[in-house]
Amino acid sequence: MKTRITELFSIQHPIIQGGMHYVSFAELAAAVSNAGGLGIITALTQKTPADLAKEIARCREMTDKPFGVNLTFLPTVTAPDYPGYIGAIIDGGVKIVETAGRNPQEHLPGLKDAGIKVIHKCTSVRHALKAESIGCDAVSVDGFECGGHPGEDDIPNMILLPRAAEELKIPFVASGGMANGRSLAASLALGADGINMGTRFIATKEAPVHENVKKAVVAATELDTRLVMRPLRNTERVMRNAAVDRLLEKEASLGHDIKFEDIIEEVAGVYPKIMMEGDMDAGAWSCGMVAGLIHDIPTCRELVDRIMSEAEGIIRNRLASML
Numbered sequence: 001m002k003t004r005i006t007e008l009f010s011i012q013h014p015i016i017q018g019g020m021h022y023v024s025f026a027e028l029a030a031a032v033s034n035a036g037g038l039g040i041i042t043a044l045t046q047k048t049p050a051d052l053a054k055e056i057a058r059c060r061e062m063t064d065k066p067f068g069v070n071l072t073f074l075p076t077v078t079a080p081d082y083p084g085y086i087g088a089i090i091d092g093g094v095k096i097v098e099t100a101g102r103n104p105q106e107h108l109p110g111l112k113d114a115g116i117k118v119i120h121k122c123t124s125v126r127h128a129l130k131a132e133s134i135g136c137d138a139v140s141v142d143g144f145e146c147g148g149h150p151g152e153d154d155i156p157n158m159i160l161l162p163r164a165a166e167e168l169k170i171p172f173v174a175s176g177g178m179a180n181g182r183s184l185a186a187s188l189a190l191g192a193d194g195i196n197m198g199t200r201f202i203a204t205k206e207a208p209v210h211e212n213v214k215k216a217v218v219a220a221t222e223l224d225t226r227l228v229m230r231p232l233r234n235t236e237r238v239m240r241n242a243a244v245d246r247l248l249e250k251e252a253s254l255g256h257d258i259k260f261e262d263i264i265e266e267v268a269g270v271y272p273k274i275m276m277e278g279d280m281d282a283g284a285w286s287c288g289m290v291a292g293l294i295h296d297i298p299t300c301r302e303l304v305d306r307i308m309s310e311a312e313g314i315i316r317n318r319l320a321s322m323l
């Protein structure tokens with residue numbers, strides 16, 4: 001299958017693995033890239049730019065295929081050392097960066113000068129158009145279904161993707177709620193050039209997270225996620241658990257007076273406990289509604305091959321036979 005995304009990134013299949021905090025280490029990124037998709041390492045999971053440089057080198061030892069690095073621009077007061085991380089990306093010879101969060105404009109010249117292609121992840125058509133206007137090469141359009149931060153507009157992909165197709169000139173991938181060949185065929189029909197998946201890639205053999213996390217994703221249904229931090233305008237879709245119930249009770253009782261400090265116990269620094277130690281109630285962790293479509297723990301290659309053959313079957317047989 002050839003799309004504007006496979007051409008842009010020189011990859012075999014139009015399937016991207018989105019950056020995931022404490023999940024997207026070199027093992028996963030390399031496995032996805034070796035399967036013909038685009039694997040992505042998450043920069044901020046690495047404590048320093050030097051650690052990111054090592055992670056990039058580790059990934060390169062495991063694959064000779066293209067892979068990318070995710071740079072998430074957080075709404076924090078004390079910013080991480082973004083110039084340092086960007087330096088590690090450039091020195092490491094990485095040619096694809098997935099940006100997310102705030103507008104990446106100030107960092108684009110440095111990335112573009114180094115010949116790096118930038119795909120910006122955003123949750124609205126206006127932000128996608130902004131990304132196009134500042135020179136991003138592609139966008140990842142993240143619908144309301146997505147695991148992580150869906151923004152505040154609450155537009156699901158059935159509307160968001162064809163709206164993006166109406167407005168954008170640069171290629172885009174559909175993100176949020178993607179799991180199988182149906183997702184890919186539907187996304188292509190809605191105007192996208194491929195798919196980006198987060199939650200689905202957690203439940204793979206190579207994802208370097210605790211088995212409890214993979215089992216929790218497989219066990220969950222589409223009813224098991226919740227939106228937290230909405231009153232702080234930092235909405236996050238997470239897997240429901242004891243900590244999330246506690247957090248939502250605090251949101252209900254404190255109302256608009258709630259501050260980040262009130263929920264720090266449920267959200268700050270919880271990822272290592274969940275992803276590495278498998279303590280599934282340690283706090284709120286991102287997970288998409290798509291958990292309801294995830295029923296097994298394949299290798300990345302099995303997953304990618306299955307998605308491609310399912311999508312091809314749908315396009316060639318099911319859809320063509322209706323004409």
Ligand SMILES: Cc1cc2nc3c(=O)[nH]c(=O)nc-3n(C[C@H](O)[C@H](O)[C@H](O)COP(=O)(O)O)c2cc1C
Nearest residue numbers: 018019020021100146147148176177198199286288
């Ligand atoms: C556990 C987890 C952690 C994530 N961490 C990040 C992150 O650090 N930066 C980022 O840009 N996106 C992050 N995301 C979002 C994913 O990259 C992707 O956009 C999203 O998962 C797509 O929705 P899906 O889960 O329905 O596939 C995370 C998602 C999950 C599930």
